[in-house]
Amino acid sequence: MSLDALFKEVRDATPLPSGDLMARVLADAEGVIATREAEEVARINALRPKQRHPVVAAMVAALGGWRAVAGLATAGVAGLAIGLGAPMTVTTLATGSYADSAASYETTSYSATTYATGESGNALDDLVPSFYDLASEG
Amino acid sequence: MTMPFDALNDVSDEALLISFGNGDREAARALTMRLTPKVLGYSARLLKDRAEAEDVAQEAMLRLWKIAPDWRQGEAQVSTWLYRVVTNLCTDRLRKKRGKGLDEIAEPEDERPSQDAVLMQRQRVDALQVALDSLPDRQREAVVLRHIEGLGNPEIAEVLDISVEAVESLTARGKRALAKALASQREILGFENDGS
The missing domain is CATH 1.10.1740.10 (RNA polymerase sigma factor, region 2, helix turn helix motif)
Known part of the structure; x- marks a missing residue:
């Protein structure tokens, strides 16, 4: 028998993999796929914006969505600015004392003379006390 | 998909x-x-x-x-x-x-000659495995890839990261060494050194 014939015999006698080995190899493949899928899910979740708390989401929805909430927020900030900028006016309007002073305002506030001399108590800076401060800053 | x-x-x-x-x-x-x-x-x-x-x-x-x-x-x-x-x-x-x-190097489990063809074949395969195991690593890898796995020399060169000429040299030396190692068992195995 030649060496080449011996090689052929060895080729024919090559051991076949056991069922256990095939199962282990397939299990490894499954594990690699599962790991890769988990990593992909984690990567996508990391890229996605964080989910808001359901209570917050429900409140926003009840108020009419984010546009309505933005409008409310703007109105709130504007109200706060007015309150801080002209507290006396807000107090006057809130307490109803504006009506009492309206008569004297009618008769005297638009008088060019009195406005110029500053004698009237209902000048522009009475209604908006911080007007001149704002004007000087602007 | x-x-x-x-x-x-x-x-x-x-x-x-x-x-x-x-x-x-x-x-x-x-x-x-x-x-x-x-x-x-x-x-x-x-x-x-x-x-x-x-x-x-x-x-x-x-x-x-x-x-x-x-x-x-x-x-x-x-x-x-x-x-x-x-x-x-x-x-x-x-x-x-x-x-x-x-x-x-492991020895074949049973070196006694047998008339049974299957046992004879088993002995020959075992003897070749023992002879392969006695080769230097690179020679064994080249011979197995060339003569048992059936790869071409360029592919073997790629596997072993050596030149094609080096593969040819390794397989030639490997075959000579195998023939020499198996020569002592020629009578038992019916092996002939064909000089290749």
């Missing part, structure tokens, strides 16, 4: 590997059926221990699964890549064994 299993026979290893990289479990099955026997056969020729050869086969296939998403098309054949991985894994194991002084 998932392909039906019975439609995968004509699909190349590379296409299956890329499909597996995209999460196709059927491609994993097809590759396992196709490549595990090759990988085990080669590792069993390089290592004497069957359990160890199975471990190497499993490890090589695991490395294949892991590299699948990053596989570069057209750069290498999947089988060539696997043979290289198995070669390296076996070399590592053999080196560790030698470090522990365990590299003793």
Whole structure:
């Protein structure tokens, strides 16, 4: 028998993999796929914006969505600015004392003379006390 | 994309590997059926221990699964890549064994001549395995890849990362060494040195 014939015999006698080995190899493949899928899910979740708390989401929805909430927020900030900028006016309007002073305002506030001399108590800076401060800053 | 299993026979290893990289479990099955026997056969020729050869086969296939998403098309054949991985894994194991002084060549279990053809064949296969084990690592790898796994010299050169001329030299020297090692058992095995 030649060496080449011996090689052929060895080729024919090559051991076949056991069922256990095939199962282990397939299990490894499954594990690699599962790991890769988990990593992909984690990567996508990391890229996605964080989910808001359901209570917050429900409140926003009840108020009419984010546009309505933005409008409310703007109105709130504007109200706060007015309150801080002209507290006396807000107090006057809130307490109803504006009506009492309206008569004297009618008769005297638009008088060019009195406005110029500053004698009237209902000048522009009475209604908006911080007007001149704002004007000087602007 | 998932392909039906019975439609995968004509699909190349590379296409299956890329499909597996995209999460196709059927491609994993097809590759396992196709490549595990090759990988085990080669590792069993390089290592004497069957359990160890199975471990190497499993490890090589695991490395294949892991590299699948990053596989570069057209750069290498999947089988060539696997043979290289198995070669390296076996070399590592053999080196560790030698470090522990365990590299003793196993003798055939039964050297008595038998008239039974099956037993004779078994003896011849065992004798060749013993002779292969006695070769230097590179010679053994080249001879196994060329004459048992049936690879061409260019592919072997790629697996072993050497030139084609070096492969030719290794296989020629390996065959001569095998013939010499088997010469002592010529009468028992019916082996003839054909001078090749």
